[in-house]
Amino acid sequence: MTKRADVAIVGAGILGLTTARALLARDPQRRIVVIEKEEHPAHHQTGRNSGVIHSGIYYKPDSGKTAMVAAGRANLMAFLDQHGITYDMCGKVVVAVSGDELPRLDALEVRAAENRVGTERLTRVGLREREPHIEGVAALLVPSAGIVDYGTVCQALVDELTSAGVEIRYGTKVTSAAVGSDAVALSTNGDNLTVDSIVNCSGLHCDRVAAATGADTGGVRVMPFRGEYYELAPHARSLVNHLVYPLPDPDFPFLGVHLTRMIDGSIHAGPNAVPALKREGYRWRDISVRDSAEIAFDKRTWVLARKYWRKEAGEIHRSLSRRAFLKALRRLCPELERRDLEPSSSGVRAQAITPDGSLLDDFAFADSPRAVHVMNAPSPAATASFAIAETVADQHDRVLAQI
DSSP states (O other), X not given: OEEEEEEEEEOOSHHHHHHHHHHHHHOTTOOEEEEOSSSSXXXXXXXXXXXXXXXXOSSOTTSHHHHHHHHHHHHHHHHHHHHTOOEEOOOXXXXXXXXXXXXXXXXHHHHHHHTTOOOEEEEHHHHHHHOTTOOOSEEEEETTOEEEOHHHHHHHHHHHHHHTTOEEETTOOEEEEEEOSSOEEEEESSSEEEEEEEXXXXXXXXXXXXXXXXOOOTTOEXXXXXXXXXXXXXXXXGGOSXXXXXXXOTTSSSOOOEEEEOTTSOEEEEOXXXXXXXXXXXXXXXXXXXXXXXXXXXXXXXXXXXXXXXXXXXXXXXXXXXXXXXXXXXXTOTTOOGGGEEEEEEEEEEEEEXXXXXXXXXOEXXXXXXXXXXXXXXXXXXXXXXXXXHHHHHHHHHHHHTO
């Protein structure tokens, strides 16, 4: 059976759901269907992240990340208050562990001021007053960082959308897309669907969905990176009061292992960042022949390997050795012992990579006839999601206006 709607949104993570909300707000008569291949929302990146409400301290002042975090977090907080969703603005500390890291802490303080993120400089004594078990010579306190369960946020979005008439189809996978002069014909593992336009918020599969519509994305491809976590055993949770981060390494695009309070009271330790051998490869034994071959035979994989092999070797070592993972954590919290760590969940980050082997750092979007594609939305996308949705809705309406 073929059914017709105005807009099909592929993906029921937080970006797909907030985009549906933004499109509906602009035209309450729009017939919107959200297509999700899993049996519930937020199954992948949204439901497997660290739950942080980001402050926007790290990003380049002129980047989309900085602008959208500033706007998006305000809308996120309003949504949380409107729906009575529990959150905790617990703040975070970014720690200079040794004296040679102080220039990087100074630079981060300048960046925070440029991004209008309030911070407080802590001496060693000030850090110990707030975090008695954390080691460092100085730190930046960022009061505007917090935590929430983004899965709960997505369920509230689902409830709001379905009450407004939006259809959400779970267990439905897009198998092909044919873009015609007057519509897009989507084939799925269930009913086929004819729509005026589509919005691609499919995360780990965004490049493949974009290719199915004939979009020119400039050769951008998704490379999956798995982030693995431990969590502190209940008896060790008192060692951490805030979110505790090391200073980011300017030569590596990931933040390094850190200690993250969760809204349920647990404390996650991690993540590392290792290549996943499957787009949704949450364990080493999760292997896809297609995905692995795509990684192995793509020249940009080897460009990345040459650039980051030393750093990535350390990430893989921490993945395979709890002792090595613990050693990295003990730079921040020397009192941690092996018995304090318990295995926890993992997530896979959809990291866009360009044809020259560069990792896209900022949010990235593309469009094609009757389609808009979110091509890169790593952290802090959940925090920025309501602002990203407005950007996508703007782009969607421009695309339709050009037809």
